[in-house]
Amino acid sequence: MKKRKIVLGVCFFLLLAITIAMPIIDYLINGYISQNSITGSVTLLIGDFLFLVRHVIVYSTGDKKTFAIYESKYSEIIGNAFVSPDKKKERKQLLTAIDLYNQNKFNKAIEKLNELFPKCELSSEKYAVLMFLGLCYTDMGANEMAIKTYEKLLSYDMSKSDAWSNLGYVYKRLGNFEKQLECYTQAISFDKNNPYAYNNLAQAYFTQGMYKEAIPHAEKALEIKANMHQSASCLAMCYCALGDDERCEEYAKIAISNGTNEGALRELISRLRLARKYKEENEDE
Helix, strand or coil: CHHHHHHHHHHHHHHHHHHHHHHHHHHHHHCCCCHHHHHHHHHHHHHHHHHHHHHHHHHHHHHHHHHHHHHHHCHHHHCCCCCCHHHHHHHHHHHHHHHHHHCCCHHHHHHHHHHHHHHCCCHHHHHHHHHHHHHHHHHCCCHHHHHHHHHHHHHHCCCCHHHHHHHHHHHHHCCCHHHHHHHHHHHHHHCCCCHHHHHHHHHHHHHCCCHHHHHHHHHHHHHHCCCCHHHHHHHHHHHHHCCCHHHHHHHHHHHHHCCCCHHHHHHHHHHHHHHHHHHHHHHHC
8 A cells, every 4th residue: 555655656756747847958958948848748737637636546446445345344343443433544544454464464454453452442443453453463373462362352341252262263273172162162152143153162172083072063053154164074074983974975065065175075084984994993803
């Protein structure tokens, strides 16, 4: 954004300099300013003005379209943050930070969000800013900072189910199973219809080899969000590990039809079958 404005400014002033220079050069060479020189300068001046107006309008429209997408995509997070008429500047800064986050420019997004936080007055504003700070730290792998940010958010309002779920995901990356369960359980307690929390809880149990415990949570996630392919994949693998190939195939088809990579899922299922077969053979012996 800033580079674009600099390039636009340089181009405009170059054109303006040429416009001014034309009659001066004409006067220095000929001793007078010709009508052609005046006409050319006026034409260039009009062109300069049209160039500036055109690009300002194009960039402004582009920003509005981009921001409108974020307004819709992240409506549950940013809904009522900085919506009052006297906070238009803060709303734009929040959306700019979200744009930077989506471009993986995490440090710049964090800088803008940290500048914005002292201006937060309402809980909805603190929630929006801290949520995106948490997402930035999570996506850039700064786990400890992500934990501190989500805990700060929850200290203002511990009922935020998605914040609990995101915090659990950070603990998953750190391999802390107990903390995962605690966070996902809290997420569900505050929102019984949060499919991501149920899915995350199912995944946590699955990674521990606790297949029977994983199944009801994955089924609940799929019940709430029918196209959640992650939960369908989890169910397919759980039933495979438990020896129920029929139900494994049933959920594998659901997962694949909703976006799961078929090759990757079939490979995982194949490995689980081999592991199950190996276990059964050793038990027989």
